[in-house]
């Protein structure tokens with residue numbers, strides 16, 4: 001079967017005043033209809049840039065420098081902006097991290113909902129209105145009809161995120177990118193939103209890219225997982241394998257630092273000693289070697305590839321390569 | 329809302345009274361007096377003194393003020409010292425041309441400033457942006473009288489395309505085309521000043537908005553960049569601009585004084601200069617009062633407009 005989304009060797013660069021910054025590099029993965037892919041990693045590892053590359057919203061300074069993004073057999077890396085607009089919000093939708101600021105404060109919810117529906121589904125204003133109300137009800141917004149006339153500031157964060165989800169799902173996208181959709185919400189609301197997304201996924205065949213730095217959320221939502229570090233994929237596996245048998249020392253570090261009582265995100269992830277290198281001063285060799293407990297001379301000199309451990313499991317680590325080599 | 333309007337009106341009354349007192353003192357402190365300005369130069373000091381006595385100019389200032397205020401409360405602004413016409417009638421005649429000039433200047437100033445400000449912000453640090461910034465500094469820093477005289481020199485004297493001043497060609501009856509021709513230069517001068525200032529505000533305000541998350545949401549819907557900029561960003565960017573436009577009204581009245589003088593435009597600005605020259609106290613007091621009312625009304629209208637444009641304000 002052909003994949004819905006196939007990212008091949010993606011490299012995304014940003015133009016800064018002096019030089020070009022490579023934000024993400026060598027990103028390859030596939031995603032099928034109905035599947036949920038979780039992407040985890042520390043702040044700044046390139047999760048958002050990966051997703052913005054796919055939906056083509058890198059802004060003026062950013063561009064896909066290398067690689068291909070095949071979506072429905074079309075290479076999004078080569079698609080013109082005007083063709084891309086027909087896909088964006090229609091076949092690929094995105095939910096952003098900040099529900100408090102992701103709706104326009106001076107337009108009503110209805111206005112903002114209808115806009116995309118009219119654009120892609122070619123409905124009349126009246127039809128679009130009733131469809132928008134239907135969508136709001138689907139994400140369980142009470143008094144949907146009245147909410148249509150409200151401005152965002154009267155809604156709570158959870159309600160706004162529901163509106164954003166309704167907006168993203170309105171045109172029945174084949175791919176939904178959720179970039180930390182619940183990070184800014186409190187725990188109970190977070191649980192409700194996750195539950196909502198799971199139900200919506202079961203109803204449709206939508207593929208989801210779910211970005212978070214919360215491994216607990218990954219365990220709940222994802223079928224397979226990509227772990228990112230410093231702009232690269234360091235480990236890829238299905239969700240059971242990843243939690244049971246993490247191969248990359250970084251993933252192991254992440255797992256080990258999950259506390260049994262809920263701590264603040266930052267605290268929990270900083271239990272891996274050291275800090276993430278910035279794109280401007282990437283270390284030679286393996287990007288993780290400065291923080292790795294198993295570092296060898298080879299790690300300091302040579303850059304590891306993403307080694308295939310088995311059909312569904314890959315890890316960017318010399319140890320894995322050596323281990324596998326020794327077994328054979 | 330009703331109580332808010334009431335409160336604003338009640339605050340306006342002491343402000344206006346304060347303005348009249350202040351103006352009365354300043355006007356009376358100016359050297360010279362109206363009698364000297366309009367009597368026959370051969371008049372003896374005794375005759376002048378007699379005339380001053382007759383007009384009540386020798387009474388204490390407080391008495392004069394209350395006399396003025398008393399007539400004002402009876403709806404009477406007195407008679408002009410220089411033309412002997414009722415001041416109310418003079419003002420009504422002069423207000424129309426000034427409002428026309430100000431209105432058109434504001435309209436064209438914004439018509440230039442808003443699109444250019446938007447372009448300048450969306451293409452930040454481009455050649456266009458630098459050119460715009462240069463133009464706007466020029467617009468701000470060239471004095472109105474200089475730009476006005478320059479425009480007259482080029483378009484009226486050298487090219488002979490447009491009239492040098494006035495509201496219409498004398499004796500022609502003033503057809504539409506004739507009036508428009510007379511409007512072009514003064515409106516151009518005032519609008520240039522307004523555009524110069526407003527471009528900077530529109531650009532800054534737009535730049536603030538362009539980085540906002542909700543624009544990314546709008547783009548993620550697949551909207552065209554044109555819609556993202558001119559619907560989603562612009563409406564947010566215009567909210568702070570409303571205040572700036574409101575604050576422009578008093579400045580515009582000041583600018584009109586000079587511009588009307590340069591172009592002999594028969595409006596309130598020209599009247600102000602003429603009244604000062606002839607120490608026409610009743611007319612000056614009335615002009616000042618009217619100006620204060622216009623400023624207060626403009627501020628009030630700005631606040632109302634602001635709350636209409638920004639849904640976040642209405643609730644409180």
Ligand SMILES: Nc1ncnc2c1ncn2[C@@H]1O[C@H](COP(=O)(O)OP(=O)(O)OP(=O)(O)O)[C@@H](O)[C@H]1O
Nearest residue numbers: 014021023042043044045046047048049050061279
């Ligand atoms: N506009 C930009 N210009 C230059 N570099 C950028 C830009 N946006 C992001 N980057 C760089 O790209 C890298 C990846 O950023 P990204 O936003 O994808 O991180 P993230 O994994 O989403 O982090 P977070 O969890 O904090 O959202 C960062 O190192 C950042 O410095």
Ligand SMILES: [Mg+2]
Nearest residue numbers: 047048049179
């Ligand atoms: Mg991010």
